[in-house]
Amino acid sequence: MASSCFADHLGDFVALTPTERDAIHRLEERERILRRTGILVRENDRAGELFILKRGMMMSYVLLDDGSRQILRFLFPGDMMGVASIAYALSPETIVALTDCTVCPFECGALAQLMTEHPRLGAAIMVLHQMERVSLTDRLVGLGRTSAKVRVASLLLELRNRMRRFDPEIGSSFVLGLTQEEIGDATGLTAVHVNRMLRQLEDDGLIGRENGRVLFRDEVRLARAANYVDRFEGLDLSWLPAAR
Amino acid sequence: MASSCFADHLGDFVALTPTERDAIHRLEERERILRRTGILVRENDRAGELFILKRGMMMSYVLLDDGSRQILRFLFPGDMMGVASIAYALSPETIVALTDCTVCPFECGALAQLMTEHPRLGAAIMVLHQMERVSLTDRLVGLGRTSAKVRVASLLLELRNRMRRFDPEIGSSFVLGLTQEEIGDATGLTAVHVNRMLRQLEDDGLIGRENGRVLFRDEVRLARAANYVDRFEGLDLSWLPAAR
């Protein structure tokens, strides 16, 4: 049986037929290894490909004229990346590896074929995109209307939950794998202030820290403080068309 | 010939066949009138429908526990709304009318049918969603990494450009149709500070104002100051499958 990272991810929400799994697997025929800090796609470079992240952790970001950076999204195994290239000739964002990674590049045409031959998969992919869009609006709300402490707490929760999806071993303690500067670029803060917020969360008894490892000391209170919503819950996919 | 707002919008990017137009038109069979301030969908209400905005201006927003509001998106004729309901049982956002509006509700199932019978339209809709997603990341970058003045200038430009798409009459002067509080809730600022930023933009000679009407005095300099990118440009849809 051909294994597919994306099919596994999708399969968490939709029961896939063997034929569908097979079709998805064709998106992952090629493989590319990327070292830590390796750039997969550069902002404003020509972008004709999409990717499935198979192994490792990546992120996408935008650089501004003044040199500041806004991290848009952290990427985990099973995530589809560079999807903007279905619309734009040039990539609107940079995608870079945070750890050593394996990615599977495929052409827009392969997506077209998949959607044509398997409308239900096309619909399911659209669902994934919407989930991602809603997560993005959650972050928008965070940046626009919540305090620094809440934003940092919220990011910690989100990262832990996303990691746990493909590594169920992870409990209330996990390795963050981000510098404080990266946390800042994701939450719209400076590295210095991120440091202070982490200290406060620690002093509040909400988290513990030791060399890159974060421990949730009171997850309920932390989630409440971060007004965090898990967007992998509350799904309703009953409308999907029949498998072909 | 059946007219369809959504088909017109989509038709700006993709040459639609009469059959395709017809299929899209079936999404707009029903119509619903909404008065100004009328709520179409309420956050956390059961959400099984999508909508096409046919006439008027709407917005979507999220309310926080402390009563503050983050506006996510402004909606114009041809926009598809409430798409999150293809993924979630409950709506993650509220959608409300800013002017008297006409909307066309349709079921998730109608979308499923459309994607099955017309894969190319499914792909084209996916492209629209990606364009919207990129706009959202633009706003995320704005909130995370730009000053209050830049955010306000950027919003003005975006609103004018979106209005101009369906009303080519609009030039460097237009009616905003938003209160300063609404501008603030979209840009993550207080109404008071929005007022000061508008005054500064005016004092800088970038804009003029008189009772709700905004005038761009120096659009080039304004766009540069707002590091604004028009996401209706730079498209490449050559990969779309053949029309059926």
Add this chain to the structure above:
DNA sequence: CGCAAATTTGAACGTAGTCAACAAGTGTGG
């Protein structure tokens, strides 16, 4: 071990928020 990157802390500063008062505009009912 030695060096560069990352973290930590303090002090001063500045952008945006808060609070308050007033003006201007809008709609309603007497």
Add this chain to the structure above:
DNA sequence: CCACACTTGTTGACTACGTTCAAATTTGCG
């Protein structure tokens, strides 16, 4: 037609959250 209430816009004074700058310390890696 006017009086009144209510929303929206405007400005000033003060506050506070987060930034900037700088320096010390720790960590991780070659």
